[in-house]
Amino acid sequence: MPACATLADLLQVRADRQGDAPAFRYFDGRGEMLAELDYRALWRKAAGVAAHLRERAQPGERALLVYPPGLEFLPAFLGCVLARVTPVPLALPRRLAGRDASVAILADCRPALALTVSERLDVADKLPLADPSGWIATDLIAPRDDFADRPAPEELALLQYTSGSTSTPKGVMVSHANLIANLGMIAQALGNDERSSYASWTPLFHDMGLILNALQALYVGAPCHLMAPTQFMQRPLTWLKLISEYRIDVAGGPNFGFDLCVDRLRPEAAEGLDLSRWRVAFNGAEPVRAETLERFAKAFAPYGFRREAFYPCYGMAEATLLISGGRPGAPVTVRAGAADPTPFVACGQALTGESLAIVDPQTRLRRPQGAVGEIWARGPHVAQGYWSQPEATATTFRARIVGEDGDWLRTGDLGFLDEEGRLYPVGRIKDLIIIRGVNHHPQDIERTVEACHPALSRHNGAAFALATPDGERLVIVQEVERVARMAADLEEVEAAIREAVTQAHEVTPHRIVLLRPGALPKTTSGKIQRSLARRLFLEGGLALARGSLA
Numbered sequence: 433m434p435a436c437a438t439l440a441d442l443l444q445v446r447a448d449r450q451g452d453a454p455a456f457r458y459f460d461g462r463g464e465m466l467a468e469l470d471y472r473a474l475w476r477k478a479a480g481v482a483a484h485l486r487e488r489a490q491p492g493e494r495a496l497l498v499y500p501p502g503l504e505f506l507p508a509f510l511g512c513v514l515a516r517v518t519p520v521p522l523a524l525p526r527r528l529a530g531r532d533a534s535v536a537i538l539a540d541c542r543p544a545l546a547l548t549v550s551e552r553l554d555v556a557d558k559l560p561l562a563d564p565s566g567w568i569a570t571d572l573i574a575p576r577d578d579f580a581d582r583p584a585p586e587e588l589a590l591l592q593y594t595s596g597s598t599s600t601p602k603g604v605m606v607s608h609a610n611l612i613a614n615l616g617m618i619a620q621a622l623g624n625d626e627r628s629s630y631a632s633w634t635p636l637f638h639d640m641g642l643i644l645n646a647l648q649a650l651y652v653g654a655p656c657h658l659m660a661p662t663q664f665m666q667r668p669l670t671w672l673k674l675i676s677e678y679r680i681d682v683a684g685g686p687n688f689g690f691d692l693c694v695d696r697l698r699p700e701a702a703e704g705l706d707l708s709r710w711r712v713a714f715n716g717a718e719p720v721r722a723e724t725l726e727r728f729a730k731a732f733a734p735y736g737f738r739r740e741a742f743y744p745c746y747g748m749a750e751a752t753l754l755i756s757g758g759r760p761g762a763p764v765t766v767r768a769g770a771a772d773p774t775p776f777v778a779c780g781q782a783l784t785g786e787s788l789a790i791v792d793p794q795t796r797l798r799r800p801q802g803a804v805g806e807i808w809a810r811g812p813h814v815a816q817g818y819w820s821q822p823e824a825t826a827t828t829f830r831a832r833i834v835g836e837d838g839d840w841l842r843t844g845d846l847g848f849l850d851e852e853g854r855l856y857p858v859g860r861i862k863d864l865i866i867i868r869g870v871n872h873h874p875q876d877i878e879r880t881v882e883a884c885h886p887a888l889s890r891h892n893g894a895a896f897a898l899a900t901p902d903g904e905r906l907v908i909v910q911e912v913e914r915v916a917r918m919a920a921d922l923e924e925v926e927a928a929i930r931e932a933v934t935q936a937h938e939v940t941p942h943r944i945v946l947l948r949p950g951a952l953p954k955t956t957s958g959k960i961q962r963s964l965a966r967r968l969f970l971e972g973g974l975a976l977a978r979g980s981l982a
Contacts (some may be wrong), residue, residue: 433913436477438608439513439647446598446653446724447475450626454655456646458503463670463677466805467503471653472833474507476575481547483512484573486581488566489544491516494536497637498522498555502659505636506646508570509590517581520591521637525558528798531602534559541603541819545895583610591819591883592639592749593953603748603819611643614752614813615651616802617783618644621757622682622712622743625652633664633671633681633689640685654682654930668693668923669701672732676706676785684714684743684893687721687959688891689726695890696733708736712760716742718959719857719875721779722766739764742769746779746857750828750841752813756780756788756855765854774876778854786811789833789840790849793861796834799848804858807847808833808840863962866903867939881908884932885925887916894965898942909965910932912948912977922946922977943969951975 436442446455451472458467460525489495495517499505512519520541525534538559546561561567580747589608593601611669618624622952629644630649634641636658649656657674664671675683690713712769715725726741729739738896740895747754758780782788790805791798808831817825831842846864847857858873865872877895882888893910908929912920926944934940951974968974 433774437581438587439510439589440582440608442651443475443478443510443513444814446650450653453653454822455650455894456506457655458501459657459659459670459674461659461667461670462484463673469503469506473575474510476577477573478514478631479576479579479608479959480573480855481508481570482514482579482581483576484544485511485515485517485571488528488568489515489517489960491583492518492588493544494518494520494541496520496522496541496543496550496559496561498534498552498902499523499636500524500549500552501635501658501662502549502573502849503658506626507600509636509642511570512547513583513589514579514581516581516587517731518591520593521642522559522593523635523931524552524555533593535829537601537603540601541591559676562740583608585612588816589816592642592815594749595598595638595959602821602824605816605819606752607816608729610681610752610813611647611813612819613811614643614754615648616786617811617813618754618757618858619652620784621754621780622746623712623760624648624652624654624682625884627868628654628682629678629680630654630656631659631671631674631678632656632681632685633659633661634685634717635661638752639747639749642686642714644714663848665691665692668696669698669705672702672705672707675710676704676735679709681709681711682714683710684712686717687719688807688958690715691721691724693891694727694731700734704849704872705732705735707732708738709767710737710741713737713952714744714745715742715755716745717781719859720744720779721879722764722775722777725777727766730779744779744847748843750815750843751809751811752815754783754813755786755807755809755843756782758854763856765795765850767850767856774858774873776852776856776858777846778856780855781853782855783811783813784808786813787809788845788849788853788855791831791833791840793842796832798833801851802848804846804848805844806861807845807857809843810838810840815942832914834844863896865895865904867897867906872937872939877906877933878909878910878960880932881910881929882937887912887925889913889949891945891958891960894960894962896962896966898966898969900942904940906933906946907943907946907966907969908941909945909952909969909974911947911949911952945969945974947978948975 632645
């Protein structure tokens with residue numbers, strides 16, 4: 433790997449060493465290639481964007497990146513990097529403004545510019561800048577052969593906003609030093625080099641899509657094959673066909689993506705599929721389910737998939753991205769916590785140059801091996817803090833273990849370490865449900881609910897606690913399958929949920945609300961927004977399968 437201090441150095445090295453080699457390809461939902469960029473073309477387009485930005489903004493100012501799926505995002509992002517204008521990746525605003533974080537992000541980072549493609553300049557109406565002329569269509573900018581300026585390692589490489597699954601999104605300040613450090617950690621952990629190849633459907637505005645896929649591929653000099661998330665949702669088998677056709681060895685995504693592949697598998701459509709070269713099937717960004725790995729391994733073993741390719745991992749924006757990962761080819765380890773029979777999947781160990789600790793979130797004392805506590809991390813990949821939030825930065829990024837020196841990152845996630853240092857994440861602290869002194873992880877209840885009746889939609893339910901005069905009570909909101917919504921006996925479905933949850937978790941739901949397809953609030957990366965679901969439940973703002981909350 434080249435010795436580069438910044439992402440700008442890395443881009444220059446790749447253009448010089450591998451100029452004509454394919455860097456990125458973009459495919460439609462049927463697997464047809466729509467666009468391709470080699471490293472030299474990527475550099476030239478980025479240099480053109482950088483020169484244009486330098487005429488419009490000062491180093492350190494922010495630029496929103498609001499792009500539809502495709503390749504235009506990449507030269508725009510790298511052009512910002514070259515110009516020392518801090519890029520802020522952002523999803524296209526949703527139609528349901530009440531569930532969209534883009535307006536809050538706009539107010540928080542106060543961008544001088546906003547970049548998109550010419551066909552989507554209409555988005556300016558939804559995201560008004562202080563200066564309306566700050567909207568730029570980068571696909572209309574002419575490429576250049578050079579751009580002389582370079583950022584310093586301590587400068588910001590990007591402002592990556594958190595998913596907002598448990599709170600208002602915060603802008604994580606990722607420096608070039610943080611980014612290069614984590615890219616190096618990822619390459620070593622996954623065993624990547626320029627002989628590797630990637631296939632990804634996760635969006636480029638999300639840290640998994642941008643860092644673990646696109647920038648990691650750029651870091652090692654490997655080709656990256658991209659498709660739109662919506663296309664994957666409609667035709668997940670296309671992703672697997674790209675893996676087969678282009679001999680991909682590194683590809684992955686959130687847990688629900690693997691379930692979706694199994695749910696949509698049709699033998700006649702999978703004829704000729706060859707997954708035998710898939711070396712690292714990483715699974716992260718949400719709780720990794722043991723049953724998902726088992727379902728996928730069984731379903732795709734006839735097509736050459738090897739279960740040792742599974743690579744459960746754990747990370748978050750505050751640590752640039754990856755926090756823990758295992759050894760490629762090692763068997764997946766599944767265990768239960770000391771006081772919890774739920775099967776949890778090991779998500780690897782601390783990366784090179786990193787330390788992990790399990791800490792009591794109240795006392796800030798280390799927890800013993802096998803005991804659940806908050807996951808804390810430290811290393812060169814831990815970001816600089818939250819944009820314009822010094823108090824939250826101090827709380828989250830400058831934590832101290834009692835009796836020890838040195839700052840730690842508080843992840844807000846619960847987990848435990850085994851005797852070999854393997855990390856088992858078990859859930860978010862803010863999502864934990866405590867009823868009559870007993871802890872319940874919402875993911876466990878949601879898993880029980882979705883499996884109890886065929887009319888219920890997988891990965892589309894939320895469990896949360898509600899304060900009542902009798903103490904904390906359990907509320908469940910769950911989507912009904914599209915086909916079953918009008919035909920199913922909803923009273924029967926509700927009864928099945930109540931019985932299953934009571935038997936499996938020894939807690940009786942206070943309210944069960946069945947929702948229309950698509951009604952459950954989620955982040956742009958597919959994470960369930962339990963806190964928002966709770967607020968919408970209280971406000972009567974959830975779209976029900978039939979009837980009304982009253």
